Amino acid sequence: MKMRTKIVFMLLALMVVLVSGCMEQKKEIVIDKPGNISSYEFEIFQNESSNQTLANTTTYYLLENxxxxxxxxxxxxxSKLEIYPPDILSGSSEENPIxxxxxLVGPANETAANTKTFEELSSRNETSAINYTLTQEVTQGMKVINLEFxxxxTGFIAYTLDNSGEQSFTFVKPDSEFIRVVLPEGYVTGxxxxxxxxxxxLSVTYDEKERQTLLWISSKxxxxxxxxxxxxxTQSAPLLFSAAIIALLCGVGFVLLHYVKSKRELEAVRGILDLEKEYEKKQQKKK
Known part of the structure; x- marks a missing residue:
């Protein structure tokens, strides 16, 4: 009976540990002041189908720094967005990740999802006065930020996240039909x-600023x-790399030529010395 009791207590303790490890650590993120609208690009991206419909789209603008x-x-x-900061893959825990x-939004039942509406929203000078909540949850070591209205x-939402500081960007696929990544000017991939x-x-294009733009479609x-x-x-990296390889090969070729030339000269000098030795031997025999 005592053994059964111990087993039950052990199982209960294990369940408590597992449940506590899976529990969500939730905290509210407070935005002190509205962001700077002019710092963002509010591009109206449309489906390339014949009806040119607007759909949920996420665009990442990678900055040169x-x-x-x-x-x-x-x-x-x-009504809800789940935001996964890039640092979740490295385990960072920034206090203010967003x-x-x-x-720049309006109530969906009062806002038509068409080009004209989004053009009007993108030209506004003040952010929309619509209530929202931002909370951060950590579940099994993965951080997610919930934006809820x-x-x-319907409209635009924009924010800035910290990146790794390297020429690499990794993120969890957002809950959008279209996913776009716009590289900095002068940079490419492929x-x-x-x-x-x-x-x-799915496609790689260039925008009016000659920035390479990558597109994925979630449903595909x-x-x-x-x-x-x-x-x-950088766009010039392959050319510079090729030039460096050519310069290196030329350097190696020059060293090899110099080695062959020096070897021939040494062999010639050795041949002369051998002839002199033979000549001296012959002169000694004559004496």
Whole structure:
């Protein structure tokens, strides 16, 4: 009987440990002041189909300094967003993971999801006065930020996240139909030596600023493709690398030529010395 009691207590203790490990650590994120609207690009991205419909879209603008990434959402009749900061994959725990928060939205039942509406929203000088809550949860070591509105909204949401500071960006696939990554000016991806995007994007285009833009469509991605990684590099990197390789090969060739030439000269000198020795031997025999 005592043994059974011990086993029951051990099982209960194990369950407490497991449950406490799985419990969500939840805290509220407070935004002290509205973000700077002018610091973002509110591009109206449309489906390339014939009806040119607007759909939930997430665009990541990678900045040249590599330490920040700007995220702009197109929301259509949405009441909740789950935001996964890039640092969740490295285990970082920033106190204020979301910065420069901007909302340009209206109630979904009063806001038509068309180009004209979004153009009007993108031209506003003040953020929308719609109540929202931002909370951060940590579940099994993974951090997620929940943005919730009291009612569904349509419009733009923008914010800034910290990045790794390297020419690599990894993020969990957001709950959007269209996912876009805009690289900094002068940077590209796609070379297997210098860096590629995984999974492979559906399309790679250039915008009016000649920035390379990658596009994924959630409905066309596999169930296992939950994480997207983009490694990028300066556009001149392959050319400079090729020039460095050519210079190195030329240097190696020069060293080899110099070695062959020196070897021949040494062999010639040795031949002369051998002839002199033979001549001296012959002269000694004559004596």
């Amino acid at each position: 590599d330490t920040k990434v700007q995220v702009v959402y197109i929301l259509v009749n949405t 910065q420069n928060f901007v909302q 009291k009612e569904p909204v 070379n297997r030596v210098f860096g590629i995007a995984r999974p492979e994007p 991605m596999g169930d296992r493709e939950e994480t997207i990684q983009v490694k990028y590099y």
